[in-house]
Every structure is written in C-alpha cells, then in structure tokens.
Amino acid sequence: MEYTLLLIEKNNGVAQLTINSPQTLNALNSAVLGELECALYELDRDNDVKVVILTGAGEKAFVAGADIKEMAAMSAFEGQQFALKGQRVILMMEKMNKPVIAAVNGYALGGGLELALGCDFIYASQKARFGFPEVTLGIIPGFGGTQNLSRRIGVARANELIFTGKMIDAAKASEWGIVNEVFAPEELLPKAQETARSIARLGTLAIASAKNAIANGLNMGKEDGFRYEASLFGVLFATEDQKEGMGAFVEKRKAEFKGK
C-alpha cells in the first residue's frame, strides 16, 4: 500500500517506520491510525522484516498525542470508536510476531506515549519528554495508557503521571523504567538500528516465541504462564533453528538461523 503519512525504509531485516506529519508534531488523527494499522499488518507479514523501529519525523516530536483538533468535535460514540481504533494499533504491535522498538526523538505525549508503550521497549533521545496531559483536556488516556503504564512501571508512578498531567524528561523516564536507554539525539536512530539488527540476526521463531510468552504470560496467572512458556519452549525443539543454534555452539561456529 502507498502511505502518505508514514515513511517506511527497510534494510538488513529492519523496517524503520516513521510517522511523518511534523507540522502537527506527528499528532495521531484517524488517517494516521488507519495507515499505521495497515503498515503494521504488512510488516508483520513481510518475511524480509525481522524487527520494526517506530519513530517520529522532525526535530521536536515522536508523537505529541492524539489530534486534539479532530477530537474536539467528537460525540461520545465517536470518542469511543476513536479510542478503539488507537487500541487496535497498540494491540496489533503487541500481537505481532516481531519486536517493535520505539525510538522516541522528542515529545511522547498522550496517545504518543501510549504508542511508545505499545512497543516492546523504548529508546529515547535526551530531548524526549513524556507525559499524559489528557486530564488537562478533560479526558483520560484512551489508547491503553491506563493499563500499559501501570503494568510497566507500577500503579503509584502511573497514577502520579496520569493524575497530574505533568511532563518528565528522558532521564526521569529512564529512572522510572519507561525508557530502557537514553542517547544523544544524533545517536538515537543508529543505536536503535544496531540493536534491531542484532535481534534480526537471531532466529525469528525463538524471538517470536519469547515475545509471545512474555506478552501473553502477563495476561495469565503465574502457573499458567509457566505452563505456556514450557509449551512454547518445547515447540522450538521441532525447529531447524534450534538444531542450528545448539549445533553451532557444540561445533564452536557462528549459527546461521533460517527462521524455520
């Protein structure tokens, strides 16, 4: 599909997906959400893509939130449908078989932070700012933020961010466990690419199973999660990649994974 609001570049098994409407700080309107849904669907099915990096165009923002001008005129029903549309994108990233890394280059506010939290982990530039300003607009996070932030960093810190609407910088976001690592602005994408390429060289079935075990396990009780992990673990012994990975270790050579 042709995209007008997204840029997609593919190299060495890594797709860099850039939200490209910097004049509105990459705000998420219905059209961007629709394109994101299609693009993620296509990237999940593209065998040449092993890892996705999600970022925002321009100097200032990753995504400054859902489009306030579009939301301002919505009815209650339209608001609910808009939240569900964004949630589909977040859930799609969680359900994808490949990792999605957020490279947060600037503001990640409201729906922008929710989009980043839907990714498997977040790298940030020193210029990044994070927050949930929804309450200052008379609403609450609606793209899964109340659920994902509290699961990721704990209820008390999530409560503070969501109730105050305040912004925190990248260092604080890192201390709170929102961000895995903070880089100088010019280092952000090269570092995200480096990590993505190192994952892309590994066995895609093992990575998909690990993502699946972690994401689905969080929705289960602990013992069910353990059982689920063991069943995925067992299935990997039916793959060529497991034979190759363990064979290469025994033969003291580098493994060449095929994703089979």
Ligand code: HXC
């Ligand atoms: C629509 C937005 C926008 C947004 C910025 N713009 N954020 N348009 N929706 N979320 C537009 C501005 O209107 C402006 O366009 C242009 O982008 C540049 O923004 P400025 O405000 O001039 O930039 P600056 O002064 O640097 O301030 C940056 C900012 C501020 C602090 C990020 O833009 C801001 O507070 N934005 C809103 C952040 C926010 O509240 N996000 C949460 C939204 S609610 P013009 O045409 O005027 O020049 C949400 C809910 C999610 O996300 C769940 C939904 C179900």
